[in-house]
Amino acid sequence: MPTVALPGRASAISDPGEIRLSGWGNYPKASTKLLEPPTPAAARDALLGRSGVVARGAGRAYGDAAIGTQATISSRGLSRMRRFDTATAQLTVEAGVTIADILAAFELRGFFLRVVPGTKFVTVGGAIAADVHGKNHHRDGGFGNIVDSFRLALPGGEIVSCSRSENAALFAATLGGMGLTGMILEATLRLLPIETAWLRQDTRVAGNLDAAIDQLEGNASSTYSVAWIDCLARGAALGRSLVYLAEHATRRDIDRLGPDLAPFPSPRTQLLSVPELFPGWLLNGTSMRVFNELYFRRGAAHQGKQRLVHWDPYFFPLDAISDWNRIYGRRGFVQYQCVIPLERARRVLADILDRVSRRGDASFLAVLKQLGDGGGPMSFPLRGYTLTMDFPVSDTLFAFLDQLDALVVDAGGRLYLAKDARQSRATFESGYPGLAALRDIRQQTGANTRLASHLSARLGI
Incomplete structure (x- = not known):
């Protein structure tokens, strides 16, 4: 099957219903259907009745974590900033907003992100799913530490709010859960006031x-x-x-x-x-x-x-x-x-x-x-x-x-x-003793039979 695989992007193949996707490393490449919903409601609907599906942000995961075994739902259409409270420095954005978007909008106003990874071209949804870390992790922890709450679409179509006080186990399992608990639709973050940039x-x-x-x-x-x-x-x-x-x-x-x-x-x-x-x-x-x-x-x-x-x-x-x-x-x-x-x-x-x-x-x-x-x-x-x-x-x-x-x-x-x-x-199972908690959450929400990436299939998550 002839392919033209661009780095981290979709590439057309003979069947217009399928594409070849890769991560940022351009290895591996895998076939999947790519869905591109324009709104959070459409993203929730894209989950319904599907299996072998996972969400994808900006394609900056290096391997196969953001490639669904059957279908992949892009969050790039979820690109709106919803609200910002200058008093609390709380910002609510849709999951497809990138770190670059946030810094471009708020750095000039005297606010920065408390935790950033090594590239600004990642989405907020992807940053939560990977619980990305920065050069200050030894002091301030990972990206999850600056997340107050998020809205998550479950495989059955239910949308739930998650925080440290509401659906706390689901909130925790989603941090670093690589999109295997549901699709993040929007999140509320705490920005850092700065004197200069x-x-x-x-x-x-x-x-x-x-x-x-x-x-x-x-x-x-x-x-x-x-x-x-x-x-x-x-x-x-x-x-x-x-x-x-x-x-x-x-x-x-x-x-x-x-x-x-x-x-x-x-x-x-x-x-x-x-x-x-x-x-x-x-x-x-x-x-x-x-x-x-x-x-x-x-x-x-x-x-x-x-x-x-x-x-x-x-x-x-x-x-x-x-x-x-x-x-x-x-x-x-x-x-x-x-x-x-x-x-x-x-x-x-x-x-x-x-x-x-x-x-x-x-x-x-x-x-x-x-x-x-x-x-x-x-x-x-x-x-x-x-x-x-x-x-x-x-x-x-x-x-x-x-x-x-x-x-x-x-x-x-x-x-x-x-x-x-x-x-x-x-190797994976020896390094992640918290895997049982993720598997339990996936079973409780039905994600274990519906959400699957090439990474989760390879590692038996």
């Missing part, structure tokens, strides 16, 4: 992994912290990093560090675009080593120099490049994100990085963050460290990732479902 950033150089973890632990009081890791460095430099610490800048910070800056700059535009036919072979061990060396030197030059940085590149560094996922070529890529409990993190992450550096084809942007406790029973975070890396799909990749999985399982860690495209059922 700049970040006051400190850059620290860490010569190896131990030094990077020391920096993150020693600066746990910082609101935001993240480490870029050169995952191709070896020997004594294994895990060498640039650690970025940041706080929301005040007016006084602007007076001191950037008196000519406007307090509330506009979002940055996408400056570059990767062509669809980008040759994947250009991203090889040599080119990545050159990139990593240049990136490390450029970042190290800012060590000890407190400076103001625009919020957009600090939180969303790759969003400036349109369709950057094409860099990995037609076969696509897998983003591998694990979390390792605190007490075992140094040893296990060193082992993982050693294996990755010897393999030589990992990503040019590898990230290490400190996490706190998770929110819902299916939330990915646990108290420890999360490492994120990209790998181009190849004939030898999955056997290699199976080896990394074994290290993660043995350490009591787990893999992030929003990034997953290939982990085994055994």
Whole structure:
């Protein structure tokens, strides 16, 4: 069956009733029917009488979590902002509103989102379903912590309100539940009042992994912290990093560090675009080593120099490049994100990085963050460290990732479902002790026989 699969988008095939969908990693691709309801009521109706269905936001889940085994319901038509209370900073939006939409509308008015992931091009519904986390999880928790309530369409057509006091078990199971409890129609969030939209950033150089973890632990009081890791460095430099610490800048910070800056700059535009036919072979061990060396030197030059940085590149560094996922070529890529409990993190992450550096084809942007406790029973975070890396799909990749999985399982860690495209059922079940709570909720609402993604079918959820 001939296909033309665009990254994270639908592509027409011979049967007009079906399309091929992929996640942001362009792997795997699967057939499904795509439904695009224009209103919450139409979205609820789209669920009725269907099975093998799941909701989909902006297509930024990397693997197969947002592809229904039979049908997929897009939330992009649910794009309206409903109301905002300036006194409480509570914002109610439909599920298809993106983080980019919210920041574009409210950053200039002195409000920000308390929790943002690594891209602003995700929907609110998707952010709740994955309980996304940001650079401040060690202090402020995940996206679910800023959600006061949401309205959920159940498979039978009932629409229920969920909060910590109303349908609390369903509320908790939906956080990180990957759309398997129902379809989120709208949500009420709490925004963060800010004096300016700049970040006051400190850059620290860490010569190896131990030094990077020391920096993150020693600066746990910082609101935001993240480490870029050169995952191709070896020997004594294994895990060498640039650690970025940041706080929301005040007016006084602007007076001191950037008196000519406007307090509330506009979002940055996408400056570059990767062509669809980008040759994947250009991203090889040599080119990545050159990139990593240049990136490390450029970042190290800012060590000890407190400076103001625009919020957009600090939180969303790759969003400036349109369709950057094409860099990995037609076969696509897998983003591998694990979390390792605190007490075992140094040893296990060193082992993982050693294996990755010897393999030589990992990503040019590898990230290490400190996490706190998770929110819902299916939330990915646990108290420890999360490492994120990209790998181009190849004939030898999955056997290699199976080896990394074994290290993660043995350490009591787990893999992030929003990034997953290939982990085994055994790996998944060992890492998510809250799975029973999700299964119970699914059985109670009838979702277990009606809602199914390719991810849930693969993992037996």
